[in-house]
Amino acid sequence: MLTALTFIFMLTAAFAVLGFIAVSAMFLIWWERKVSAHIQSRFGPMRVGWHGVLQSIADAVKLLLKEDIRPARADKLIWWLAPFFAVVPSVMVFVAIPFGRTLVPRDLNIGILYIMAISSVCVIGVFMAGWGSNNKYSLLGGMRAGAQIISYELPLVLSIIAVVMRAGTPSMQKIVASQGSCWNIFHPDMMLVSVIYMISATAEVNRTPFDIPEAESELVAGFHTEYSGMKFAMFFVGEYTNLFIVAAIATTLFLGGWHGPILPPVVWFLIKTYALVFVWMWVRWTFPRVRVDQLMAFAWKVLTPAALVNLAIVGWLLLKR
Amino acid sequence: MVITKTIKGAKGIITGAWSLLKGLFVTIKYFFGPTTTVQYPAQKLPMTERFRGLVDLHPEKCITCYQCVKICPTACLAVTHKEADKKKILETFRYNMELCCFCGLCQQVCPTNAIYMNKIYEISVYDRKKLYINLLNPERYSEWINPTVK
Numbered sequence: 001m002l003t004a005l006t007f008i009f010m011l012t013a014a015f016a017v018l019g020f021i022a023v024s025a026m027f028l029i030w031w032e033r034k035v036s037a038h039i040q041s042r043f044g045p046m047r048v049g050w051h052g053v054l055q056s057i058a059d060a061v062k063l064l065l066k067e068d069i070r071p072a073r074a075d076k077l078i079w080w081l082a083p084f085f086a087v088v089p090s091v092m093v094f095v096a097i098p099f100g101r102t103l104v105p106r107d108l109n110i111g112i113l114y115i116m117a118i119s120s121v122c123v124i125g126v127f128m129a130g131w132g133s134n135n136k137y138s139l140l141g142g143m144r145a146g147a148q149i150i151s152y153e154l155p156l157v158l159s160i161i162a163v164v165m166r167a168g169t170p171s172m173q174k175i176v177a178s179q180g181s182c183w184n185i186f187h188p189d190m191m192l193v194s195v196i197y198m199i200s201a202t203a204e205v206n207r208t209p210f211d212i213p214e215a216e217s218e219l220v221a222g223f224h225t226e227y228s229g230m231k232f233a234m235f236f237v238g239e240y241t242n243l244f245i246v247a248a249i250a251t252t253l254f255l256g257g258w259h260g261p262i263l264p265p266v267v268w269f270l271i272k273t274y275a276l277v278f279v280w281m282w283v284r285w286t287f288p289r290v291r292v293d294q295l296m297a298f299a300w301k302v303l304t305p306a307a308l309v310n311l312a313i314v315g316w317l318l319l320k321r
Numbered sequence: 322m323v324i325t326k327t328i329k330g331a332k333g334i335i336t337g338a339w340s341l342l343k344g345l346f347v348t349i350k351y352f353f354g355p356t357t358t359v360q361y362p363a364q365k366l367p368m369t370e371r372f373r374g375l376v377d378l379h380p381e382k383c384i385t386c387y388q389c390v391k392i393c394p395t396a397c398l399a400v401t402h403k404e405a406d407k408k409k410i411l412e413t414f415r416y417n418m419e420l421c422c423f424c425g426l427c428q429q430v431c432p433t434n435a436i437y438m439n440k441i442y443e444i445s446v447y448d449r450k451k452l453y454i455n456l457l458n459p460e461r462y463s464e465w466i467n468p469t470v471k
Contacts, residue, residue, distance in 0.1 A: 035352070038352045038353075038356065039348045039349075039351055041351055041358065042356060042357075042358050043356055043358060046360060282348060282349065282352070283345070286345050286347075286348040287344060302334075
């Protein structure tokens, strides 16, 4: 029975999550620009606000005011729907992410399964954008994104299964609770798994060295070449929200979620997540892009067998226990 | 055969991972290191010793030999003089920056180092007339030395 009070509560939670996503994405865009600048011995944005903190807001205003151009022979419906498919799944994933002891929109009993299922829908948005634009670069980008994300889903899920086996439950809160004494990353059988997760998650969110779906130097901008204004902004926000999500999942699965001394749980969760996001940015501005064949070979010949072997070891250890 | 192949593969993975860590170490060093760029309009770098900016003149050194006028490939210099007591006195020294190709030949050929090239590099103007410069005017470049930032 849906009473008015629960409805208001749900609405508040939804708006809180949406607000957090918008602020977080803007902060991450600014941070990415600063990190890249300092790695290249530059300053990055410095004009708008203190050290350019308000730069993302200025950019958002610019994107809101820009004309929304549609290619003449684009597949209208698919082209129009694609940005929503790219953003909505990333927002839906926030339902199961545990920010604190009680601060989770809803602790689903199939938490991690739900997250993996929903976040995989993002690739449909990317592929729709590539197909609907009626542009060869976009189409190639969309095809590559499909191939890449489906290939890397396998080692990603295999590495997550190891954690789920150890915790004995796919519920995010219970996985965090099981790491009260020792974070998963410090267990010898989980170290390889966390590395595999980090690598496959980089490919999942299309970041360098695995950013072939939007490789600027060969595909212009890949699947979002033809998008402008607010639709482009939606892809951008979706991308950075996905980055936050993979970091949040890694925090939950391997770094003990919101566990930590002195500071409140939410703060610990955010510190760990943003530290991981920094690692991803650091990696992005260090390594060159890999080729498509190298990327696929790495997923199928190295990561998947390694994840399978590790899964067998985890299972054997569980049986022995 | 299989064993050597496996050893080779394992070696490749280890050296590869080590090279990746090396790369990460380099970038983090630069991340915490100083920035080499400057905040341009607020902060400006001094120009190098042999930088060729605008043509400039020490009028008191000029002996009116017309060497610079002769060697200028684009004929951007215009000099006139008058004579008094069998001595040449410099009357006008005009510099057409619109034509100047900043080759520095006038600076090289000048026997008394009267004509030289200064360090001004922010040389765009809104009015074409400002490109015709009277080098005898003591305030010829005052507008350009501290250009206003808009």
